[in-house]
Amino acid sequence: MAANRIRVAKDKAELVKSLVASKDTTGPFQTYVEVMVFAAALGVKNKKRVPLGETTKREPSPIPQENFASLGYDLIIKLLGINETKDINILSSREEQDEDKRTQIFEEYANAGLEILQNELRGSVDYSERILLFLSLERDGYPSEKQEFDLRSFL
Template identity: 60%
Template sequence: MSASKIRIAKDKADFVKALTISKETTGPFQTYADVMVFAAALGAKRKKRSPLGEISKRDPLPIGIEIFISRGYDAVIKLLAIAETKNTQILSPNDENSEEQRIHIFEEYANGGLEILQDELRGTVNYSETLLLLLISEKGKREEIEGEFDLTRFLS
């Protein structure tokens, strides 16, 4: 499992760098892995998978799966794979093809999520503030969909 890597599309590389904290940027995420997991979750939520195309061969380089495991993100990768394939056999530790398939699904959801984020954050100076507004908006959509009558809406 240690030889596996999560790749980033070349056309999203600069955007991923801009979303992380560094000497040059004040992005909302600490690591590239954090960005990729957030983007994959957003891509899955909005049902957007996008092929990677050309892979970034410079910073950010492909991220070792062990980084995701150490941060507890391997669960997200596995859950996305199960949700996409509707097959728990994709979790098989003995099948190398299953791991490749899980990573492929994750990469495409992350790439789709990055496309959504690029659209949502276009022209934004403060990514953190706009991401917060995006999260609040997504939460509001979920509450509307659940359809439960909530009296707290009238308490202001």
């Protein structure tokens, strides 16, 4: 496993590309690193990990972990590793197996988050607006479906 690079599942590659702002898209994120960190956080929040399966070799190509470090996100990969394994030794940078495990954990959480985003963004034209709505609903909680509409609240 290429532990020094974060891979993207092939079936999520188009989504990741569309989430990054470019001349062709109006994505809400500036870099692939930000997309993957957001997706991993979403996966963690939902306590969901999904194995990658087949990964993309082209755009987005595997992201060097140095890119995460330069933006200050390398700690997230390490914290997820500690949290998941409950073993501080996973931070050992000299052990390739520990590096591989940390990378795998992060990739699986990010893949789960991308899966959630894929479902939430289906049919959406403006990803930024839909993500904002999604986050607002997560923060405020989903309204109860059993609750009846009450006009008295407008009086």
